Amino acid sequence: xxxxxxxxxxxxxxxxxxxxxxxxxxxxxxxxxxxxxxxxxxxxxxxxxxxxxxxxxxxxxxxxxxxxxxxxxxxxxxxxxxxxxxxxxxxxxxxxxxxxxxxxxxxxxxxxxxxxxxxxxxxxxxxxxxxxxxxxxxxxxxxxxxxxxxxxxxxxxxxxxxxxxxxxxxxxxxxxxxxxxxxxxxxxxxxxxxxxxxxxxxxxxxxxxxxxxxxxxxxxxxxxxxxxxxxxxxxxxxxxxxxxxxxxxxxxxxxxxxxxxxxxxxxxxxxxxxxxxxxxxxxxxxxxxxxxxxxxxxxxxxxxxxxxxxxxxxxxxxxxxxxxxxxxxxxxxxxxxxxxxxxxxxxxxxxxxxxxxxxxxxxxxxxxxxxxxxxxxxxxxxxxxxxxxxxxxxxxxxxxxxxxxxxxxxxxxxxxxxxxxxxxxxxxxxxxxxxxxxxxxxxxxxxxxxxxxxxxxxxxxxxxxxxxxxxxxxxxxxxxxxxxxxxxxxxxxxxxxxxxxxxxxxxxxxxxxxxxxxxxxxxxxxxxxxxxxxxxxxxxxxxxxxxxxxxxxxxxxxxxxxxxxxxxxxxxxxxxxxxxxxxxxxxxxxxxxxxxxxxxxxxxxxxxxxxxxxxxxxxxxxxxxxxxxxxxxxxxxx
RNA sequence: GCCCACAUAGCUCAGUCGGUAGAGCGCAUCCUUGGUAAGGAUGAGGUCACCAGUUCAAAUCUGGUUGUGGGCUCCA
Numbered sequence: 001x002x003x004x005x006x007x008x009x010x011x012x013x014x015x016x017x018x019x020x021x022x023x024x025x026x027x028x029x030x031x032x033x034x035x036x037x038x039x040x041x042x043x044x045x046x047x048x049x050x051x052x053x054x055x056x057x058x059x060x061x062x063x064x065x066x067x068x069x070x071x072x073x074x075x076x077x078x079x080x081x082x083x084x085x086x087x088x089x090x091x092x093x094x095x096x097x098x099x100x101x102x103x104x105x106x107x108x109x110x111x112x113x114x115x116x117x118x119x120x121x122x123x124x125x126x127x128x129x130x131x132x133x134x135x136x137x138x139x140x141x142x143x144x145x146x147x148x149x150x151x152x153x154x155x156x157x158x159x160x161x162x163x164x165x166x167x168x169x170x171x172x173x174x175x176x177x178x179x180x181x182x183x184x185x186x187x188x189x190x191x192x193x194x195x196x197x198x199x200x201x202x203x204x205x206x207x208x209x210x211x212x213x214x215x216x217x218x219x220x221x222x223x224x225x226x227x228x229x230x231x232x233x234x235x236x237x238x239x240x241x242x243x244x245x246x247x248x249x250x251x252x253x254x255x256x257x258x259x260x261x262x263x264x265x266x267x268x269x270x271x272x273x274x275x276x277x278x279x280x281x282x283x284x285x286x287x288x289x290x291x292x293x294x295x296x297x298x299x300x301x302x303x304x305x306x307x308x309x310x311x312x313x314x315x316x317x318x319x320x321x322x323x324x325x326x327x328x329x330x331x332x333x334x335x336x337x338x339x340x341x342x343x344x345x346x347x348x349x350x351x352x353x354x355x356x357x358x359x360x361x362x363x364x365x366x367x368x369x370x371x372x373x374x375x376x377x378x379x380x381x382x383x384x385x386x387x388x389x390x391x392x393x394x395x396x397x398x399x400x401x402x403x404x405x406x407x408x409x410x411x412x413x414x415x416x417x418x419x420x421x422x423x424x425x426x427x428x429x430x431x432x433x434x435x436x437x438x439x440x441x442x443x444x445x446x447x448x449x450x451x452x453x454x455x456x457x458x459x460x461x462x463x464x465x466x467x468x469x470x471x472x473x474x475x476x477x478x479x480x481x482x483x484x485x486x487x488x489x490x491x492x493x494x495x496x497x498x499x500x501x502x503x504x505x506x507x508x509x510x511x512x513x514x515x516x517x518x519x520x521x522x523x524x525x526x527x528x529x530x531x532x533x534x535x536x537x538x539x540x541x542x543x544x545x546x547x548x549x550x551x552x553x554x555x556x557x558x559x560x561x562x563x564x565x566x567x568x569x570x571x572x573x574x575x576x577x578x579x580x581x582x583x584x585x586x587x588x589x590x591x592x593x594x595x596x597x598x599x600x601x602x603x604x605x606x607x608x609x610x611x612x613x614x615x616x617x618x619x620x621x622x623x624x625x626x627x628x629x630x631x632x633x634x635x636x637x638x
Numbered sequence: 639g640c641c642c643a644c645a646u647a648g649c650u651c652a653g654u655c656g657g658u659a660g661a662g663c664g665c666a667u668c669c670u671u672g673g674u675a676a677g678g679a680u681g682a683g684g685u686c687a688c689c690a691g692u693u694c695a696a697a698u699c700u701g702g703u704u705g706u707g708g709g710c711u712c713c714a
Contacts, residue, residue: 106709115642116642117642117643118642118643201708202642202708202709203641203642203643203708203709204641204642204708204709204710205640205641205642205708205709205710206641206709206710206711207640207641207710207711210710210711211711212639212640212710212711212712216640216641216642216710217641217710218641218642219641219642219709219710221708221709247706247707251649252649258705258706259705260687260688260704260705260706263704263705264704264705264706319712319713364714366713366714368712368713369639369640369711369712369713370639370705371639371640371641371709371710371711371712372639372710372711372712372713373705373706374707377714378713378714379714382714384714386714469714480714481713481714482714483714484714515714517714518714519714521714522714523714547674549671549672549673549674550671550672550673551671552671577670577671578672578676578677579670579671579672579673579676579677580672580673580674581672581673581674581675581676581677582672582675582676582677583674583675584673584674584675585674585675585676586675586676587675588674588675589675595674597673597674599673600673601673609673609674611674615674615675617674
């Protein structure tokens with residue numbers, strides 16, 4: 001029996017016999033640590049706590065407090081769920097895969113006969129609890145590839161067989177708990193008793209291996225935490241998030257709706273929602289003009305031949321709407337770039353006048369698959385804050401930096417956290433290596449210059465160039481792409497865009513496609529959830545409401561209302577024959593920032609008494625002072 | 639587009655075994671004139687998403703369509 005030297009995170013070294021486990025080492029340090037440990041990291045590999053060690057190396061124990069613990073436990077909990085399902089429904093159900101994901105885990109099952117329904121959840125949960133209570137040991141074994149294939153084939157687990165057949169390895173690892181065995185890399189918790197707080201959450205369909213040509217599996221989503229308290233907190237968080245769902249708030253605040261008669265994914269903007277849009281659009285125009293953009297407007301439909309020339313017909317036709325008049329086919333625009341290029345081409349361009357930055361609040365229509373529509377966040381008709389910057393290659397860097405700064409400024413104004421991704425050259429792409437390098441480096445250096453952390457999506461760029469994507473989170477932590485910056489060498493080529501250089505020769509410009517908020521619709525959806533419907537004063541469709549205490553003040557209330565309205569304050573008037581408390585409540589539920597209360601006191605003193613929606617109030621002031629107050633706040637985007 | 643579920647009054651939802659519908663909020667009218675989150679009374683509102691089928695009889699059962707929700711694939 002040889003001795004191994006194991007180094008622990010604090011630098012101490014322990015000599016143990018070969019074949020000792022991490023658990024043994026933990027136990028030698030302290031009983032509590034051994035009890036708390038669910039796995040280990042050995043030479044940077046996550047392993048089971050009971051895995052015998054055969055070489056010297058560094059070891060750190062993963063306890064319930066370690067950041068990795070939750071994922072390992074959830075993955076194990078997926079096995080527990082699969083075990084419960086197999087025990088309940090036996091051979092009717094085949095297992096496939098079941099990983100840990102953000103906030104929980106899932107397991108995909110295949111069955112011809114068993115259709116999972118939510119009513120199964122308590123049954124499955126009860127079985128899981130029973131198996132957890134039995135505190136079954138979870139054991140790992142390594143067997144040969146062929147042996148494993150034979151094993152799973154004999155159990156009728158065709159998907160497991162397919163997985164192993166696609167593996168390169170000569171051996172595979174299996175995990176057993178009770179009668180349940182699963183192909184798995186691990187690591188797993190040592191005993192099923194670790195699982196104390198889990199809950200099945202939803203059912204969904206999912207394609208085998210994410211491929212829409214393959215079988216549809218039944219996915220059971222669940223969540224699990226290390227203790228019941230964390231689970232409860234998580235479920236409460238979900239409830240909170242539901243309250244700020246933009247679809248619910250959109251109806252409650254009377255901002256927008258959808259109509260079956262109009263068609264799915266087509267937004268009907270009500271007066272307050274349209275006001276909110278208008279405010280954002282005005283903001284966009286102002287901010288773009290400040291940064292050297294020129295506003296342009298293109299047509300809604302362009303001849304189909306033009307879409308053929310751009311490549312959209314070939315690559316994007318399924319998402320486009322077409323219309324035919326006088327035997328001429330037109331495509332309704334799904335993007336704004338074509339018109340912008342035609343505007344560029346309308347006259348000769350000199351290197352001296354580049355870059356040009358064409359900005360359009362461009363309304364586009366895309367026939368998104370019916371199943372993907374989602375409130376304002378995924379629609380079929382939407383307006384992009386779209387611009388195309390046509391520049392010389394040597395200007396890419398400074399232009400991208402300018403756009404990045406723009407994104408940062410806007411995110412700052414709205415108080416958004418966001419994540420960024422750089423997508424690089426895909427396998428299927430066009431353009432020279434030099435062009436790609438230049439463009440990718442420009443994007444990268446802008447990202448680094450911004451100080452933002454970013455992920456790299458290797459090979460996920462557009463076929464015509466690399467891109468930066470900016471994602472904002474919704475209330476349920478789902479990420480939505482908003483801003484994007486794309487470098488494009490192709491369309492200038494296809495449309496033969498040129499400029500005359502200092503050498504008098506024709507040169508090819510580069511085009512940057514970019515949006516800052518992406519689509520106004522999506523942005524508003526995320527905004528509603530971000531602010532939970534309580535918009536800052538400058539964005540609020542209704543900034544103030546005038547409330548009289550009794551009919552006696554109705555006339556003065558009307559005067560105040562008209563004065564505010566003509567001063568440009570977005571104001572409403574409520575002189576209904578209702579109690580003040582009732583009107584306050586309604587205004588508060590409507591999330592109107594300021595309620596201007598008018599009683600006999602205000603009438604005699606010619607003032608208003610503003611009450612903020614959080615319940616606090618300002619001293620009575622003149623109408624003019626209130627107007628000034630609103631203007632000042634708005635100019636500071638508050 | 640695919641899988642599963644759902645669709646009853648403006649909103650949130652009841653409606654048992656198949657016998658053509660209810661509540662609360664909202665809305666209208668009247669009473670009440672009340673100072674910072676819900677005063678009271680009365681009343682009006684529904685081809686039970688749509689189209690077929692089964693049945694003496696369908697909100698209820700079956701099929702299809704449209705839309706919605708949770709996912710998958712795809713995307714701003």
